[in-house]
Amino acid sequence: MTVGILGGTGPLGGGLALRLAAAGDSVVIGSRDAQRAKAVTAELLEPWSARGLDVRGATNPEAAACDVVVMATPWDAAVPTVGALRDEIGDKVVVSVANALVKQGRELQALVPARGSIAAAVQAALPDAKVAAACQHLPASSLAALDDTLEADVLVCSDHADAAEAAAALVGRIEGLRPVHAGSLASAAAIEAFTAVLITVNIRYKAHTTLRLGGLPAPGAAGRG
Amino acid sequence: MTVGILGGTGPLGGGLALRLAAAGDSVVIGSRDAQRAKAVTAELLEPWSARGLDVRGATNPEAAACDVVVMATPWDAAVPTVGALRDEIGDKVVVSVANALVKQGRELQALVPARGSIAAAVQAALPDAKVAAACQHLPASSLAALDDTLEADVLVCSDHADAAEAAAALVGRIEGLRPVHAGSLASAAAIEAFTAVLITVNIRYKAHTTLRLGGLPAPGAAGRG
Numbered sequence: 304m305t306v307g308i309l310g311g312t313g314p315l316g317g318g319l320a321l322r323l324a325a326a327g328d329s330v331v332i333g334s335r336d337a338q339r340a341k342a343v344t345a346e347l348l349e350p351w352s353a354r355g356l357d358v359r360g361a362t363n364p365e366a367a368a369c370d371v372v373v374m375a376t377p378w379d380a381a382v383p384t385v386g387a388l389r390d391e392i393g394d395k396v397v398v399s400v401a402n403a404l405v406k407q408g409r410e411l412q413a414l415v416p417a418r419g420s421i422a423a424a425v426q427a428a429l430p431d432a433k434v435a436a437a438c439q440h441l442p443a444s445s446l447a448a449l450d451d452t453l454e455a456d457v458l459v460c461s462d463h464a465d466a467a468e469a470a471a472a473l474v475g476r477i478e479g480l481r482p483v484h485a486g487s488l489a490s491a492a493a494i495e496a497f498t499a500v501l502i503t504v505n506i507r508y509k510a511h512t513t514l515r516l517g518g519l520p521a522p523g524a525a526g527r528g
Numbered sequence: 529m530t531v532g533i534l535g536g537t538g539p540l541g542g543g544l545a546l547r548l549a550a551a552g553d554s555v556v557i558g559s560r561d562a563q564r565a566k567a568v569t570a571e572l573l574e575p576w577s578a579r580g581l582d583v584r585g586a587t588n589p590e591a592a593a594c595d596v597v598v599m600a601t602p603w604d605a606a607v608p609t610v611g612a613l614r615d616e617i618g619d620k621v622v623v624s625v626a627n628a629l630v631k632q633g634r635e636l637q638a639l640v641p642a643r644g645s646i647a648a649a650v651q652a653a654l655p656d657a658k659v660a661a662a663c664q665h666l667p668a669s670s671l672a673a674l675d676d677t678l679e680a681d682v683l684v685c686s687d688h689a690d691a692a693e694a695a696a697a698l699v700g701r702i703e704g705l706r707p708v709h710a711g712s713l714a715s716a717a718a719i720e721a722f723t724a725v726l727i728t729v730n731i732r733y734k735a736h737t738t739l740r741l742g743g744l745p746a747p748g749a750a751g752r753g
Contacts, residue, residue, distance in 0.1 A: 410711040413718050415640070442743070454742055458725060486635040486728040493638050493721035500683060500718045501741075503711040508744055515740035516726075517679055518667070519733055 307331040307366030310376025312343040318446025324356035326476040333366025367391035378403035394431045396469040400438040402498040410503040413496035420491035433466035436491035439498045442511035453479035455513035460490040532556040532591030535601025537568040543671025549581035551701040558591025592616035603628035611653045619656045621694040625663040627723040635728040638721035645716035658691035661716035664723045667736035678704035680738035685715040
């Protein structure tokens with residue numbers, strides 16, 4: 304499967320690119336500036352050259368031409384970026400991983416974007432696409448450290464059941480990640496905002512926390528209803 | 529220590545009352561209606577009569593006279609309830625555990641209260657008190673099942689370091705709960721809203737999920753800065 308990451312030069316996009324490539328996907332890291340995408344990609348791949356990962360740097364339109372599109376730009380670039388790619392994206396699944404956060408002293412605080420979440424704003428800008436929110440809570444540095452074991456639950460929400468399934472499948476291909484269905488895209492507002500809390504905890508404890516949910520049944524047992 | 533729970537007749541308040549009493553605290557379950565508080569308390573204690581738990585039903589003003597006050601009313605009763613108890617509460621620590629949630633079909637959605645969170649609204653209504661938010665994510669039914677092992681991380685935030693410490697100490701007395709400091713009361717907005725996501729997951733998976741954070745250092749190692 305080909306996965307294109309819009310704004311893939313940021314830490315979360317880069318980390319996801321490496322993990323998805325390690326899972327066997329062909330990944331395109333998109334950027335407004337293809338030269339920058341190529342440079343960042345070379346830097347990302349450098350420690351893992353022996354693995355033969357299929358990641359390349361390109362433009363955002365090239366990333367948008369992939370089978371699945373991940374929206375990983377800074378939050379304030381999300382709507383302009385996808386708005387300009389409406390034709391390339393068409394009716395595909397778009398996985399929005401962005402958060403609107405601002406640093407205030409030693410903590411992060413969540414902004415309330417128009418429409419409540421970046422994912423909802425992206426869905427509104429792409430009425431033909433099927434947007435799912437996912438991966439907001441993953442620590443980027445842990446993703447990029449391919450030798451580190453990840454163990455995290457990834458909340459997935461969407462107004463389109465097939466987009467939720469596709470996003471869950473994408474997440475589930477990364478070893479150690481368990482997708483958890485968390486309802487409609489209305490949930491994205493609280494999921495995105497909660498990232499600020501996790502990063503605030505990270506700053507206070509000098510940690511890279513991952514979200515885990517206790518008490519869930521075994522994978523595949525339920526939650527698709 | 530005496531702990532008073534305003535609106536303690538609800539599921540979360542009742543569950544916390546049982547767990548705190550099991551930890552050795554003397555708990556007063558407050559309600560607008562003392563008769564109702566007594567009836568609910570009798571029902572709560574009935575399965576655990578052999579344990580000699582110190583829990584009694586009373587009025588909200590009696591609950592507010594305790595050493596620590598827990599704010600557990602329905603969200604729309606929070607500000608009127610504490611506003612009427614300003615003298616009784618004085619400059620004490622108030623632990624706000626409430627969430628503003630609404631059911632929409634098969635999921636819960638978070639409302640945005642004035643001031644962003646119930647905890648912030650309670651703090652504004654009680655300028656002399658020191659409000660901490662905590663316990664929002666605990667599944668009430670698991671709390672009330674005293675024989676069940678709890679294992680959950682409890683996010684605590686406050687604008688007052690001593691209130692954060694007091695709330696963390698309260699939480700930490702309950703076996704299986706680990707308090708995690710999550711910054712100022714600004715974090716309460718995202719913490720409260722995230723409860724909607726966890727309950728939506730619970731509905732979909734027929735589960736009682738608990739929040740766990742992976743990657744934190746051992747308790748007491750950090751996070752108080």
